[in-house]
Amino acid sequence: MNHYKLDILRKLSVEYRELNGAHVETVRSPPSAVEFAQMVHVSRPVIIGGFKTDALALWSDEYLKTRMGDSKISVAVTPNGLADAITLGPDGTQYFVEPYETKMTIRELLEDLHTSRSDGRRDVLYLQSQNGNMFRNTSLTNDMTEDPTEFGPLRKDISREISWASEALGKPPDAVNVWIGDGRSVTSIHNDPYENIYTVIRGTKHFTLFPPTEGWCMKERSYPHARYTRLTSHSPLELTPTPCGTPLVRWSSIQDPTDQAQLPPEASPLQITLHPGDTLYLPAGWWHYVRQSGITIALNWWYDVEVRGMNWVWLSFLRCSGDDVPEGNDEDSSE
Numbered sequence: 001m002n003h004y005k006l007d008i009l010r011k012l013s014v015e016y017r018e019l020n021g022a023h024v025e026t027v028r029s030p031p032s033a034v035e036f037a038q039m040v041h042v043s044r045p046v047i048i049g050g051f052k053t054d055a056l057a058l059w060s061d062e063y064l065k066t067r068m069g070d071s072k073i074s075v076a077v078t079p080n081g082l083a084d085a086i087t088l089g090p091d092g093t094q095y096f097v098e099p100y101e102t103k104m105t106i107r108e109l110l111e112d113l114h115t116s117r118s119d120g121r122r123d124v125l126y127l128q129s130q131n132g133n134m135f136r137n138t139s140l141t142n143d144m145t146e147d148p149t150e151f152g153p154l155r156k157d158i159s160r161e162i163s164w165a166s167e168a169l170g171k172p173p174d175a176v177n178v179w180i181g182d183g184r185s186v187t188s189i190h191n192d193p194y195e196n197i198y199t200v201i202r203g204t205k206h207f208t209l210f211p212p213t214e215g216w217c218m219k220e221r222s223y224p225h226a227r228y229t230r231l232t233s234h235s236p237l238e239l240t241p242t243p244c245g246t247p248l249v250r251w252s253s254i255q256d257p258t259d260q261a262q263l264p265p266e267a268s269p270l271q272i273t274l275h276p277g278d279t280l281y282l283p284a285g286w287w288h289y290v291r292q293s294g295i296t297i298a299l300n301w302w303y304d305v306e307v308r309g310m311n312w313v314w315l316s317f318l319r320c321s322g323d324d325v326p327e328g329n330d331e332d333s334s335e
Helices: 003-020 033-042 054-058 061-068 106-119 152-157 163-169 212-218 311-318
Strands: 025-027 046-048 072-078 085-088 094-098 100-105 124-126 175-181 186-190 194-210 220-223 225-229 238-241 249-252 270-274 279-282 287-304
Touching: 003 212, 033 163, 054 152, 054 194, 061 106, 061 152, 072 106, 085 186, 085 249, 094 220, 094 238, 100 106, 100 225, 106 124, 106 175, 106 287, 124 175, 163 194, 163 287, 186 249, 194 212, 212 287, 212 311, 270 279
Parallel strands: 025 046, 094 225
Antiparallel strands: 046 279, 072 100, 072 124, 085 094, 175 287, 186 287, 194 270, 194 279, 194 287, 220 249, 225 238
């Protein structure tokens, strides 16, 4: 990035912080559509209390096992809890690595999560299939059939959409997802082009957040792609680079944004902890890094960002789109 643009971005991030501070608003009950539209307009995270979903009362281990029965679900497997993250390969190269994916019952997943806390098993399981693993907006693909899901028996416990969000945004969510894991899984720092409504059903989620104005602090780089593979179901996981010609992946080079030493001094992270029944409105473009305590279950509703007007243009500018992103394995890629 040229120094002139970097100076502009630094000034913008300082001005944003001076105007907005580090306060995160908390409201006791879900907003009306008008109130939520104002939240979207301000584009700051808000912790929302009192959001009700049947899953919050129903989703015990036994309930989930009984409802899902022998149905198979897709579960991500990694050796270290870092899926979709920058990882050093055995050849000394840093890769953007996707997890190995396996099929198992929800009973097997929950039993593994409980057992792993006591026996120190190396492989880490995380249900993070996302992309509408519970519901997806099939109108976007002109598919008039019922959208497929591995979680059909649980659909009656949650809503396809959130009324006040859909009314405010004038559309249904693109995707509704369920997430199940434990404290060993970590979501690396990234941002999404969605207005995100995220609610915790069980466990505790710890978010480290940065506004879009601090995108330059994330030090994005381009990395070769890889994924975890295994020869047999009992073989150890191996980091396997994808074939030559696969496009490089743009991702933040910050491994742990809770460590201030890894960030520029201008960065000012916000720390948010969510407990069962807490809901977070996370605006589009906000950078987030997520850790968790205990066995956790969460749901989220993704509403596509509005690309008309200036919103998308600003988000792209603040992420420095259009610039050549240095390769993460180049010695001279640091700023």
